[in-house]
Amino acid sequence: MRKPNCPAAAAMMLAALALLAASGGCCRSPAIVQPPAPDKPTIDAALVEANNRGLALMLQFNYDPALDAFAQLSQERPELVDLRVNQAIALLNRQQPGDGEAALALLDEVLAAAPAHPHALYCSALLLLYQGDAAAAQLRLETVVEQSPEDAYAAYWLGQSLAEQGAYDKALPWYQQAAQLDAYLRSAYYGSFVALRQMGQSEQAKEMLARYEGLKHNLLARLAEFKYTRMGPLGEAIALAEPAAATTPTPEGELFEPSAPLAASGATDADWKAAAPVATAADINGDGRLDLFLSGLAGAEGRHNAVCLQQPTGQFQLQPDHPLNGVDKVNAPLWGDFDSDGRTDVYLCRDGANQLWRQVGPDQWRDVTEATGTASGQLNTIDGAMFDADH
Incomplete structure (x- = not known):
C-alpha cells in the first residue's frame, strides 16, 4: 500500500478551508430575529x-x-x-x-x-x-x-x-x-x-x-x-381601567417649612390652662376662608377660647368679644351644618353639659342646646364627630 503524499494532502486541506471561507460561513447558525412585541390594547x-x-x-x-x-x-x-x-x-x-x-x-x-x-x-x-x-x-x-x-x-x-x-x-x-x-x-x-x-x-x-x-x-x-x-x-365581571397617568416625581426637600409663631392682630398675652390647648380650623363666619378656634384659655375677662378670623390678606384677627369665647371647659369643637341652612354650626364637647351653637346669620350665634335637647348630661366629653347618619 502506498503512503499518501503529505504535501498533496496538505494542499487539498488548504483548498477545502479556502472553499469554506469563500462560502461566506454557510455553516454558522443564522441570527434569530425576535418579532416585535404586540402593542398593548388601548383602553379609553x-x-x-x-x-x-x-x-x-x-x-x-x-x-x-x-x-x-x-x-x-x-x-x-x-x-x-x-x-x-x-x-x-x-x-x-x-x-x-x-x-x-x-x-x-x-x-x-x-x-x-x-x-x-x-x-x-x-x-x-x-x-x-x-x-x-x-x-x-x-x-x-x-x-x-x-x-x-x-x-x-x-x-x-x-x-x-x-x-x-x-x-x-x-x-x-x-x-x-x-x-x-x-x-x-x-x-x-x-x-x-x-x-x-x-x-x-x-x-x-x-x-x-x-x-x-x-x-x-x-x-x-x-x-x-x-x-x-x-x-x-x-x-364576577371584570372592570376595565384606563392606563395610569404618568406620576409626578416626588419633590425634593422638606415637606413643610419650619414652624413659626402665628401672629393675630388684636391679640394680647393670655394665660392658658395646664392642659394643652386644642386648635381647630373651620370657616366660622362663612366668608370662604378658614378661621381658627383655640380652646383652653385660663378664663381671664371671661374668655375661655380664642376665635381668630382670617382676613383677606391671609392674616388672622382675634375676636375678643366673640360669643364662642365665653364657653368654658371646652375639650373639642365639632364643626358642621346641623340644620342644613348652609351656615357652619358647632357642637362644643365639654367637661360638663355639652352645648350646640347655631349660626343664625353671618357670624351671629345662638345657643340652641336646650331647644334641641343636646346637652348629653353632666359628663366629660373629650371628642366626637358630626355627620349625617341617616343621609
Whole structure:
C-alpha cells in the first residue's frame, strides 16, 4: 500500500478551508430575529364607561341587557379577552338553555389565547363542576389556587370538586383553608362538616355544623353558590381601567417649612390652662376662608377660647368679644351644618353639659342646646364627630 503524499494532502486541506471561507460561513447558525412585541390594547374612557354599564346591569341581575352590552363590546374589540370573559359570565348567569355550553366555549377560546387567564380558568372550572365534570374542574381549580392562594372561594370550590369525586380526605384541607382565609364563608364549614361525617369523624363534624349554624344570622356571613356575587371575586365581571397617568416625581426637600409663631392682630398675652390647648380650623363666619378656634384659655375677662378670623390678606384677627369665647371647659369643637341652612354650626364637647351653637346669620350665634335637647348630661366629653347618619 502506498503512503499518501503529505504535501498533496496538505494542499487539498488548504483548498477545502479556502472553499469554506469563500462560502461566506454557510455553516454558522443564522441570527434569530425576535418579532416585535404586540402593542398593548388601548383602553379609553368611552370603553371603560360602556363596560361599566354592563357591570352595573350585572349587579342588578339584568343579565339579558348585560349580555348584549358585553357581546357588542367583544365584537368591537376582539383583542380584549376580558370582554369575552364578561360575555361568558353574563351567559352562565342567565341560565337559558344552551347558555352554559356557549359560555364554556367562549371561556375555552379565551384560554386558548391566554392559558393563565384567572377569571377564565375559574369560571370555566365552575361551569364544568356545575355540569358534573368534577375531575376537569379540579385540574383548572388547582391552577387557580396556585395563582390566587389568598382566594377563599377558589379553595372552597377546589374542595367541592374533590368531594364530588368522593375524595373527602383530600377535600377537607381545602375547606379548612377556605375557612382560614375567610372566617365568614359559611359554606367552608358546611363542606368540612360533610367531609368529616363521610370520614367517620362525627364529633368534629358536629363542631363544624355548629359553626355553620352559628353564622346563620351574622350579617357578615356569606355562602358560596352558583349565583352572581356568590361565586367569589373571580366569578364576577371584570372592570376595565384606563392606563395610569404618568406620576409626578416626588419633590425634593422638606415637606413643610419650619414652624413659626402665628401672629393675630388684636391679640394680647393670655394665660392658658395646664392642659394643652386644642386648635381647630373651620370657616366660622362663612366668608370662604378658614378661621381658627383655640380652646383652653385660663378664663381671664371671661374668655375661655380664642376665635381668630382670617382676613383677606391671609392674616388672622382675634375676636375678643366673640360669643364662642365665653364657653368654658371646652375639650373639642365639632364643626358642621346641623340644620342644613348652609351656615357652619358647632357642637362644643365639654367637661360638663355639652352645648350646640347655631349660626343664625353671618357670624351671629345662638345657643340652641336646650331647644334641641343636646346637652348629653353632666359628663366629660373629650371628642366626637358630626355627620349625617341617616343621609
